[in-house]
Amino acid sequence: MRTQVAIVGAGPAGLLLGALLHRAGIDNVVLEQRSAEYVLGRIRAGVLEQVAVDLLRDAGVAARMDALGLPHEGFEMAFGERRLRIDLHALTGKRVVVYGQTEVTRDLMDHRRQSGRVTVYEAEDVQPHDFDGERPHLSYRQGGVGHRVEADFIIGCDGFHGVCRASVPPGALQIFEKVYPFGWLGLLADTPPVSPELIYGHTERGFTLASMRSHERSRYYLQCSLDDKVEQWSDAAFWDELRRRLPADAAERLVTGPSIEKSIAPLRSFVVEPMRFGRLFLAGDAAHIVPPTGAKGLNLAASDVGLLARALADFYVGSTAGIDHYSQRALARIWKAERFSWWFTSLMHRFPDTGGFGLRMQQAEFDYLCGSAAAQTALAENYVGLPMG
Ligand code: FAD
Ligand code: DHB
Secondary structure, eight states, X not given: OBOSEEEEOOSHHHHHHHHHHHHTTOOEEXXXXXXXXXXXXXXXXXXXXXXXXXXXXXXXXXXXXXXXXXXXXXXXXXXXXXXXXXXXXXXXXXXXXXOOHHHHXXXXXXXXXXXXXXXXXXXXXXXXXXXXXXXXXEEEEETTEEEEEEOSEEEEOOOTTOHHHHTSOGGGOXXXXXXXXXXXXXXXXXXXXXXXXXXXXXXXXXXXXXXXXXXXXXXXXXXXXXXXXXXXXXXXXXXXXXXXXXXXXXXXXXXXOOEEEEEEEEEEEEXXXXXXXXXXXXXGGGTEEOOGGGOOHHHHHHHHHHHHHHHHHHHHTTOOHHHHHHHHHHHHHHHHHHHHHHXXXXXXXXXXXXXXXXXXXXXXXXXXXXXXXXXXXXXXXXXXXXXXX
């Protein structure tokens, strides 16, 4: 098979890139190691920034998001019983849209099917080759048969554990990483959310987040130990712990029910530099991870592929400036999101070494935020995200 752009990974980064390239008339093939059902079964992000919303619109994949997504003009922070509403719209003029990653992925899958571009699910042993040379290509197997995809470019949208970053000679990359000493236990349920806006909570028992997917479907998270196993958490235990961590009025409104999904995610900050090696480019979680507190991961994946789609379109009309500057431009956005996600995570969680001093520092930071319009504006600007530029 021969194509212009070979994409590894059919998560949101790979599928959105495929849709943007399709719109620009650039042929592309997507190889995904899992089945489409498996990809749709992963419950992850829920908050879209304007940049992601705009890119989905540009790609022509926004009809369901526009109909079903919930525009949010603010969110709440709870620190013990103290509350602060961050009025995103008043502070920045912008909103975010609550619309699940699963739905974004489903919309992109449907669009791709209609576009007629090739997607290979359950592609085994995908390997990038010769991306530093003249004939970049991917090899993979399916049903015991070997295949080869030749391309002008290979794009690694294959997530944190993917093969593309791992194929680059280690000396050619620099890795920056911080692993946090806790995880997030998430639960999805068909129950009405406790509040019309998200609540990010700091409590003595650890962080909690009350989010949603619709007016009938809630998504909750609890900071948990890295040793916890999801099987140890019955639904009843989750609801009991959540009730203890929510502010009293929200806890009173809590409606419980059977979980649809429960999972534990570790928290990590990670960046690889650069994001280009010859004709191989990395985008999304393949190149960077943020702890989920700032709701940035999916949005960064979208802005990476937005930059890359534009750069590749420019390449095919004779300009290499976009692909030459991709890594530098993407990393400038990424480090800002890394800083914000690290800061928000540090403020809202109990760390094993938080201690009395650390707790007072977190309280003082929250007090400062409550009393400073400038600090709230900075938080709001970071949360709603930067324009693409
Ligand atoms: P992925 O979604 O990981 O997709 C990569 C794809 O590549 C996968 O389908 C994988 O199967 C495939 N793949 C891997 N290896 C190979 C291989 N060798 N060959 C072929 N295919 C391969 N972000 C936000 O913006 N807002 C939020 O509110 C938010 N909340 C989150 C909550 C949780 C609990 C978690 C875990 C994450 C959250 N995120 C959030 C982060 C967000 O989900 C990720 O950043 C996003 O999924 C990144 O998309 P991606 O396409 O780069 O990677
Ligand atoms: C969700 C996840 C996040 O990490 C976040 O900051 C906000 C919302 C969610 O899954 O709904």
